[in-house]
Amino acid sequence: MTTRRDFLKTSVLASSLLFVPSFLHALDRQGLKDLRDSRGRRLVVVQLGGGNDGLNTVIPYRNDLYYKARPTLGIWEQSGILALDKDLGFNPAMTRLKGLYDQGQLAVLNSVGYPNPDRSHFRSMDIWQSGSASDQYLSTGWLGRYLDSNCPSCPTAYNGLEVDDTLSLAMKGDLRKGLALKNPGKFHQLTQNQFIAQVSRQQPAGAVSELDYLYKTLAETSSSADYLYQTSKVYKSAVAYPNSEFGRNLKTTAELINSGVGSRVFYVSLTGFDTHVRQQEQQGKLLGDLSDGLGSFAEDLQKAGNFDDTLVLVFSEFGRRVSQNASNGTDHGTANNVLLLGGGLKQRGILNNAPDLQNLLEGDLRHQLDFRSLYATVLHDWLEADDKAILGSQFERLKGLV
Amino acid sequence: MTTTQQQLQHLYWRAGFGPRPEDVAAGLTPRKALRQMLRDSEKVELLDSPQMRYTEPLAQFRPVAPAAGKPQSGMVTTPDQTAMSAGMEMPVAGPQKDRPQPPLLRRQDMSAQQRKMQNQSIQQAFYAMNTGWLTRMATSPAQLREKLTFFWHGHFACRVRRPDAALYLNNTIRRLALGKFSDLLLAVSKEPAMLQFLNNQQNRKQRPNENFAREVMELFTMGRGNYSETDVKEAARAFTGWGYNAQGEFVFRENQHDDGPKTFLGRTGNFTGEQVLAIILEQPRTAEFIATKLYRFFVNDTPNPAHIQVLAQAFFKSGYDISALLEQMFTAEWFYEPANVGTRIKSPVELLAGIKRTMGLQLVDDKPLIVFQKALGQTLFQPPNVAGWPGGRNWIDSSSLLYRLQLPSVLLKNAEFNVALKQDENDIAPNLTKAERTFQQQVKTTVRLAPVQALLARTPAPQQAAALSRFVLQAPIRPENLVVIQQAADKAPAEGRLRTMVTSLLSLPEYQLM
Numbered sequence: 001m002t003t004r005r006d007f008l009k010t011s012v013l014a015s016s017l018l019f020v021p022s023f024l025h026a027l028d029r030q031g032l033k034d035l036r037d038s039r040g041r042r043l044v045v046v047q048l049g050g051g052n053d054g055l056n057t058v059i060p061y062r063n064d065l066y067y068k069a070r071p072t073l074g075i076w077e078q079s080g081i082l083a084l085d086k087d088l089g090f091n092p093a094m095t096r097l098k099g100l101y102d103q104g105q106l107a108v109l110n111s112v113g114y115p116n117p118d119r120s121h122f123r124s125m126d127i128w129q130s131g132s133a134s135d136q137y138l139s140t141g142w143l144g145r146y147l148d149s150n151c152p153s154c155p156t157a158y159n160g161l162e163v164d165d166t167l168s169l170a171m172k173g174d175l176r177k178g179l180a181l182k183n184p185g186k187f188h189q190l191t192q193n194q195f196i197a198q199v200s201r202q203q204p205a206g207a208v209s210e211l212d213y214l215y216k217t218l219a220e221t222s223s224s225a226d227y228l229y230q231t232s233k234v235y236k237s238a239v240a241y242p243n244s245e246f247g248r249n250l251k252t253t254a255e256l257i258n259s260g261v262g263s264r265v266f267y268v269s270l271t272g273f274d275t276h277v278r279q280q281e282q283q284g285k286l287l288g289d290l291s292d293g294l295g296s297f298a299e300d301l302q303k304a305g306n307f308d309d310t311l312v313l314v315f316s317e318f319g320r321r322v323s324q325n326a327s328n329g330t331d332h333g334t335a336n337n338v339l340l341l342g343g344g345l346k347q348r349g350i351l352n353n354a355p356d357l358q359n360l361l362e363g364d365l366r367h368q369l370d371f372r373s374l375y376a377t378v379l380h381d382w383l384e385a386d387d388k389a390i391l392g393s394q395f396e397r398l399k400g401l402v
Numbered sequence: 403m404t405t406t407q408q409q410l411q412h413l414y415w416r417a418g419f420g421p422r423p424e425d426v427a428a429g430l431t432p433r434k435a436l437r438q439m440l441r442d443s444e445k446v447e448l449l450d451s452p453q454m455r456y457t458e459p460l461a462q463f464r465p466v467a468p469a470a471g472k473p474q475s476g477m478v479t480t481p482d483q484t485a486m487s488a489g490m491e492m493p494v495a496g497p498q499k500d501r502p503q504p505p506l507l508r509r510q511d512m513s514a515q516q517r518k519m520q521n522q523s524i525q526q527a528f529y530a531m532n533t534g535w536l537t538r539m540a541t542s543p544a545q546l547r548e549k550l551t552f553f554w555h556g557h558f559a560c561r562v563r564r565p566d567a568a569l570y571l572n573n574t575i576r577r578l579a580l581g582k583f584s585d586l587l588l589a590v591s592k593e594p595a596m597l598q599f600l601n602n603q604q605n606r607k608q609r610p611n612e613n614f615a616r617e618v619m620e621l622f623t624m625g626r627g628n629y630s631e632t633d634v635k636e637a638a639r640a641f642t643g644w645g646y647n648a649q650g651e652f653v654f655r656e657n658q659h660d661d662g663p664k665t666f667l668g669r670t671g672n673f674t675g676e677q678v679l680a681i682i683l684e685q686p687r688t689a690e691f692i693a694t695k696l697y698r699f700f701v702n703d704t705p706n707p708a709h710i711q712v713l714a715q716a717f718f719k720s721g722y723d724i725s726a727l728l729e730q731m732f733t734a735e736w737f738y739e740p741a742n743v744g745t746r747i748k749s750p751v752e753l754l755a756g757i758k759r760t761m762g763l764q765l766v767d768d769k770p771l772i773v774f775q776k777a778l779g780q781t782l783f784q785p786p787n788v789a790g791w792p793g794g795r796n797w798i799d800s801s802s803l804l805y806r807l808q809l810p811s812v813l814l815k816n817a818e819f820n821v822a823l824k825q826d827e828n829d830i831a832p833n834l835t836k837a838e839r840t841f842q843q844q845v846k847t848t849v850r851l852a853p854v855q856a857l858l859a860r861t862p863a864p865q866q867a868a869a870l871s872r873f874v875l876q877a878p879i880r881p882e883n884l885v886v887i888q889q890a891a892d893k894a895p896a897e898g899r900l901r902t903m904v905t906s907l908l909s910l911p912e913y914q915l916m
Contacts, residue, residue, distance in 0.1 A: 139789070166821070190804050271833075
C-alpha cells in the first residue's frame with residue numbers, strides 16, 4: 001500500500017499537485033478588484049417560487065373590491081393586518097418585515113409585471129430569470145449577463161453565488177457563470193474527492209477548445225471552493241434564524257457576506273407558493289418564514305455593518321388572480337409586488353400606486369411597472385453596470401430609488 | 403489524422419448514442435457502418451408501454467364538459483396556459499388506439515387530494531416515457547432514428563402537462579424523423595401538444611393569437627431576420643381555426659378560420675396554414691437554417707459556412723430529404739477531421755445514454771436517471787422553453803461539472819449521489835417538500851464489462867489503460883491523466899482493475915466530449 005506521500009514523491013505529477021497554478025492563487029485577491037466599481041455594494045435576490053399571492057401579502061385592506069373578490073380568502077383588518085401606507089398592510093405573518101419597514105429599510109413596489117404575461121410557472125420564471133420579453137427566448141440570465149459585462153476578466157466563478165445545489169438560469173452568462181453551493185463545507189468536500197482533486201489541478205492549455213474550457217471551469221471551481229471554505233470560516237453567525245431550509249440558506253448567505261467573500265450577487269429561493277387550496281394557512285406559514293428569515297438576515301448584516309451596502313430584491317414569477325376560486329385559493333395571475341430591503345434605500349415605504357382593482361384585464365391586475373425597469377435601476381444605479389447592454393434595450397429607470 | 407477506430411467511434415457517437423465494444427470489434431469501415439445504421443433505422447417502432455399510458459385518475463369524479471370549440475373567457479386566462487387545460491377541449495393523444503378519455507375536472511375545482519392523484523399519475527407516465535426512451539437510446543438498433551428523434555425533440559421543443567399528448571408528438575417525430583422535413587414540419591404543426599403549447603387553440607378569426615406563427619418562423623424554419631412583423635400577423639391569420647378536439651385529434655374549425663386575402667413573404671392569396679408552411683419551405687433560407695442546426699448538433703458547435711452552404715443547397719434541391727442530408731454529412735471527409743472529433747460537449751442525455759450503451763449499464767430502479775438529468779440540466783420532455791436546450795458550453799457550470807465527474811463512481815462503484823433538486827417541474831407538482839426533492843443514496847446497477855474485456859484481450863497489461871482510453875474517449879487523453887489512471891489501476895485488486903480503469907476514464911473532463 002502506497003501512502004499518499006510516497007505517491008506524491010514518485011508521481012510525475014508531483015510538481016503540479018504541490019503547486020497550485022499561479023493564476024489560481026492570484027485570483028483570490030484579484031476577484032473583487034476586477035469587478036467594475038460598485039462601491040462594494042451587493043445584491044441579494046430572493047425568489048419566491050410558485051407564484052406568491054401578492055394581494056394577500058401587501059393587502060389592500062381598505063378596498064371593498066378586494067373583499068368582494070375574495071369573500072372568504074380576503075384577510076380582514078381585525079386578524080392583524082400590519083398597516084403600512086396608502087391603505088395597504090402586510091400579511092399578519094410579516095411582523096419582522098413590518099419592523100424593517102418602520103425603520104425605513106423596506107420599500108414596496110406594486111403591480112410589477114410585463115406585457116402579455118405568461119401564467120405558466122416555468123415560462124414566467126424563465127422570463128423573470130432571463131430578463132426577456134414574453135415572446136423572447138434567452139439562454140442566459142440577467143445576473144449572468146451582469147457577470148459577463150462587469151467582469152469579463154474575473155478569473156473566478158464565485159462573483160455570483162447561489163445558495164442551492166444547482167445553478168439557476170438567472171446566474172448563467174455566456175462567458176461567466178455563478179456558482180451554486182449549499183454551504184461552503186459541503187461544496188469544498190466535493191472537490192476534495194481524490195480523483196477530482198488530482199484532475200482539477202491541471203492547467204488548461206488556454207481557453208479556446210472545449211476541453212480547455214472544461215479544465216478551466218474545473219480549476220476555477222476547485223479554487224473557488226477552497227477560497228470560499230477558507231474565507232467563510234472567518235465569521236460564524238450568532239443571530240437566530242428560523243429553523244427552515246430558507247432560514248439556513250439565508251444564514252449561509254449572511255456568513256458569506258460577513259466573512260468578506262468577494263461576491264456581488266447572491267441568489268436564494270423560497271418555494272412552495274403554488275397555493276391553490278388551503279391558501280391562507282399555507283401562505284401565512286411561508287410569509288412568516290420569509291419575514292423571520294429576512295428579519296434575521298437584516299439583523300445579521302446590520303451587526304456586521306454590511307446592510308447599508310446590501311440591496312435585497314424579493315420577487316415571484318407572477319401574482320394571483322384577484323378573485324378567489326372555488327376551493328378557497330387563487331389561480332395563476334399576472335402583476336405582483338416586489339419588495340426591496342436594505343440600509344442604502346433612498347426611498348422607503350410604498351413607492352407607487354396600490355394595485356388598481358377596478359381596472360382589471362380579464363380578472364387580472366394590469367402591470368404598472370415593467371420588471372426590467374426595476375432590473376435596469378438596480379443594475380445601473382446600484383451595481384453601476386451597463387443596464388442597456390445587459391438587458392438588451394433601454395428601460396426607463398426609477399429615479400432616486402437606490 | 404484519426405485512426406479508423408476513432409472514425410468509426412465518431413460516427414457511432416454522433417449518429418447514435420455511442421459505440422459498443424462489439425461495434426468496434428466488428429471493425430467495419432465508417433461507410434459500411436453508416437449503411438448498416440441506415441438499414442437498422444428503417445423500421446419505426448413507436449415508444450409505448452403500459453406504464454407510459456396516462457390514464458385519467460379522476461374519471462370517477464364529476465366531469466365538467468363545456469361545449470368544445472367555443473371561445474370562453476377561460477381560454478385566455480386559464481391558470482396554466484401551457485398546461486393541457488382541464489375541462490376544455492382536451493387532446494388525448496397517444497400511440498394507442500383508445501384515444502378518447504373522460505374529461506377532467508378543472509384544476510381549480512379539484513380538491514387537494516384530487517390534484518395530488520392527478521399529479522402522481524401524470525408524473526408516473528412522464529417518468530416511464532423518460533426512462534423508457536433513455537433506455538431505448540442505449541439499446542435500440544435504430545440508433546440513427548432515435549438520435550434524430552432526440553434532435554427534433556430539442557428543435558420542436560414542446561412542454562405540456564398531458565403525458566399522452568407529449569408521447570403522441572414524440573412518436574410523430576420518431577415516425578418522420580428521417581423522412582422529408584416538409585412532412586415532419588406539417589405533422590408537428592398539427593400536433594395537439596404543439597397547438598396547445600403555442601396557443602393556436604386560441605387562434606381565432608376575431609382574435610388572432612400569433613404565438614404559433616411566430617415560433618414556426620423564428621425557431622422551426624427560417625430564423626430571425628428573415629420575415630417581418632407583418633408576415634407574423636398574416637401567417638397567424640392563415641393558422642386561425644387550427645386546433646384539436648376532445649379526442650386529441652387535429653381539427654380545422656372552419657368557422658374560426660380567416661379565409662380573407664393575406665400577404666405573406668411577398669405573396670398574396672387567401673392562404674391556408676398549409677400554404678403558409680409551403681411558402682416557408684420555398685425559402686432557401688429555411689434549408690440553410692435547418693442544415694446549420696443539424697450541422698451544429700452533429701458536426702461542430704461552430705458552424706463552417708462553406709460546409710453548410712453545400713449541405714443546404716443539396717437539402718433544398720432534394721425537397722428537404724433528411725436522410726440524404728445526413729448521409730452527405732456523415733460521408734463527408736471533413737466530418738472525420740480532428741477538428742470535428744471529440745470536440746463537442748455531450749448533453750446530459752447523451753452522457754447518460756452513452757454510458758448505458760457503451761458499458762451495457764442497467765439500473766435496478768430507473769428513477770435515479772431522472773434525478774441525474776435534472777441535476778445536470780436536461781430532462782427529456784421538459785425543455786426549458788420553445789427554443790429548446792441551448793447546448794454547448796451552456797451545459798457546464800461549477801456544479802453541473804462536478805456532478806458529471808461524480809456520476810461514473812455512482813454508476814459503477816456504488817458511490818452515493820446527493821442532490822436537492824430545484825422545483826423545475828412546477829407545472830406538475832410545484833409544492834414538493836425539500837425531503838421530496840432530495841436524492842441521497844447509492845444507485846444499484848449492473849454493467850457488462852466482458853465485451854470491454856474482450857476488446858483488450860490481446861493488449862498487454864501495461865498498455866491496457868492507453869488502449870481502453872482510445873475506446874472510451876474521443877478526445878485524446880492528457881498524458882498526465884494516463885499516468886493517474888494507470889496508477890489507480892495498479893492499486894486496484896486484479897478483479898476490480900478493469901472497473902477501476904473504466905470508472906476513472908469516464909470521470910475525466912475528456913469524457914465530457916464526443
